[in-house]
Every structure is written in structure tokens, then in C-alpha cells.
Amino acid sequence: MNQSTLRLTRELADIQKSNDLSIAVACRDSDIRNIRALILGPPETPYEFGFFEFTMKFPKEYPGKAPAVNAITTNGGRCRFNPNIYAGGKVCLSILGTWRGERGEEWSSAQGLESILISIQSLMSSNPYENEPGYENANSQHDKDNQKAYVLKIRHETLRIAIIQRLEEYLGLKADGTSIVREPRDEAGGDSSSAYVDEGGVYFFEPFKDLCKRRFLWYYDTYLASIQAEKEKVTEGQAFVQMPFEMSGGSGGNSMEGKFNYPELERRIQNIRQKLDVEAEGWGVEGMKAFKDERGVAANLQRQFEQAKVFFDKSEAATLDMELEDNNPFIWRVTYFGRPMTNLDGGLFIFTVRFSVRFPxxxxxxxxxxxxxxxxxxxxxxxxxxxxxxHPRPDDAKSHIEGVISLLEEEDPAYDPRTQINIDASKLYWGTKEEKREYSKQFRRSVQRSIEYA
Structure with missing residues (x-):
């Protein structure tokens, strides 16, 4: 490998090994210079928890020369999500050489894969209107009205395009809830969760499909709450307000046109949730077939279950019981007993771990x-x-159980809005002293009642 390739390899590995909830990167093994990146929309912005994807092509001169970056979450080139992220995919950033910056803001070899993605994410602010040159300090009443209108339509389209439409595509769902049949496979013809061939025989590489599904499940309540809050601010069928810097039609189509329809978004997002439940249930059926067919993934999970059971039986760190549901190595049922002298004391908590035949x-x-x-x-x-x-390893089934136990037992977590997925509980936990006390009461009440659900 040359120095450029070595650096890219290292930067990719560093991001992939981290627990960064905001960005993800991937590439095909044979093509490290063509990278796909996913940016999670920042909390408390109209982009909140949206899945925004980009392609990044790194030249052989990297890091001496910046990569070419292109946004692909654009509704087929019809939606401009930001003054600096065009419908055609162009990303305007001085460090990429796509915008005139101040001295010292241009590209340098000190920049890298992660810093580029963080710079793009910084464009997804709570007031993206001010990203347009000349509008940074706009404060007339007309501009203030536009700022609010811009945020309203970005939130709607984030939900519609960057969340709902993306998950529907991953699940083979049409907007009306009917299904599209696809044939999963990789380039060699084997099973793959990150690729499929459409009805026309076109091959698609989708490295973030599983990640987006799991995060959707995290944020489902947040998405629904956002829909309820946002639909009170507009009327159904109300047209989006066009911004002064947007251009309708013509080449590029740099605008965000449409109408508000939150009841439709709510219906579609609930369909996605139901489809994901059906998919997870189907894993058990697929798994039992793989077990009967003596496939390697079934033998691997059976062995991992037995090893994990022995480990936790001998461990003093946690008390739990594990069993296979219907002797299926793809469905683990775990019962965790609250540790004495902690806020979990007396609790009995049951959770199910479902594995896919495509694990890990x-x-x-x-x-x-x-x-x-x-x-x-x-x-x-x-x-x-x-x-x-x-030594956390996503391919180690035991590591997932340890992760759940760590979540239950952590006593002084750092605040991270991206993991605060229970809205009511989070407001109390991170609120005033009185609210924190109320959280503790409700938490202890759920612990005391947990035995009823055993």
C-alpha cells in the first residue's frame, strides 16, 4: 500500500471501531477510495435523527488533495436540504474547495475523513437559513418568518425522505404499504444484508441498512412525537414557502418544494415499525430452518449460547438466567436479576435477543x-x-448481553441526547432535582412491579 491508501485505511478503521453515534463509513474491500458515509441529523435541529448519506471519492494525491463529496439523500435530485447541500448533490465547503473560504479555511493535509464529516454535520444546524451567504445576520421580520418556514419544511422532508423513504426502500415497502420483492445477494451471489439486486438486475450496495433499521427502532417514539408536535404548526396540504435563495425547476432544481401531510407520514412510519417487527419474527423461522439444515451460522450461535451461559453462571458480576426459545439458537431469552443494594434490587428483568441468519x-x-x-x-x-x-465485539453474542447489563447498571452516565430514547423518562432524569426524584420514584416502581411480568 502507498501512504495515501494506508492513511485512508487507518481513518476508516478508527471511525468504524468508535462508538460515534453521529457518523458511519463503509466501502467495498476492492475500492477503498470510494467511501460511503452516513451522517445522523443532530438532535434539536430540523434534521434530528435523519439518515443523510454521502459518497466520497478520494484521489491518489490524498491527503494532499481533498476528496469529491456528493450528497445522495436528495429524493432523486429533487430536494435541497440545506443552502450548502444542493439537490444535485454538491456540498459547498471551503475545506473541500467547493466554496470560497477565509484564509486558513481551505483544504490542508491536516484535514481528514472524520473532520470532513463533522464539517458537513455542522451545516445541519437549528437555523440553516443563515448558512446561505449574505443571510448570516438577517434579522428583518421577513427573514425571521422565512427562518421559521424553512425549519418547518426541512423537518417534514427529513421525516419523509431521510427517514421514512429510506426505511421503506430498505424494507421493500411502497408508500401505500404494499411490498416489493427483492433478491438479497452480494456480488459473489451469496447472502448479504448490505446489498440487493432489483427487478431489473441492477446491483445496489447498501452498507447502512442494518444500522438505520436499528436506529429507527431507537428513535421511533421520537419520530412520532415530532410528527405530533409539527402537525400542530401547519395545516394539512399547506404548501412549503420558497426561500429567496431557492430556484424552482431548471437545471439543478435547487429548491425544496412540496406540501405538508403529517397524517400520511404518521401512517407510513407506523407501517415501517410493523414491518420491522414482522422481519424480526421471521428471523426465528429462518434461524430454525438454518439450524435444521446444520448451517454454520446456527452451529456458531449454538456454541456462543453455551459458552455465554457457562460464563454468566460462573460470573459474580451479574446474576442472570439464559434459555433458548423453543430450542432455537437464534432466539435467546435472558432474565436478569437486579443486583442487591442497588436501585435494581428486587427486580427481575426479561429481554429477548433475536439473531439473524446473516449475523454479524x-x-x-x-x-x-x-x-x-x-x-x-x-x-x-x-x-x-x-x-x-x-473487549467489545459486535460479532460476539455475549458482548451484546453485557452491553444491555451495563446500560441497566450504569449509575452516572454522561448526557448524550442521541441515547435518550424514552422522552418522558429523559425529561425527568435530566431535569431539576425534583424531577430527578420523580424519575427515581417511577423507576423504582417499575423495578418493584417487574416480578409481575416474569
């Missing part, structure tokens, strides 16, 4: 059947956890 390319889906009032567990029982342990 598809990561497991974890869900509590015991109702929990916890700021990192949503109302459906989905926990915002990371595979844990001394």
Missing part, C-alpha cells in the same frame, strides 16, 4: 418484555445499548 452483518435486535421506565429504553422496550465488556 445484521446485528441482533434486543427488546425487553418487562416494562421499564428508563431514559435509555423506549416505550416498546428497545434499549439504546452498545456491545459491552472488556
Amino acid at each position: 452483518d445484521e446485528q441482533p435486535r434486543v427488546q425487553f418484555s418487562t416494562p421499564m421506565f428508563h431514559h435509555k429504553i423506549n416505550k416498546d422496550g428497545i434499549p439504546a445499548y452498545f456491545p459491552g465488556g472488556l
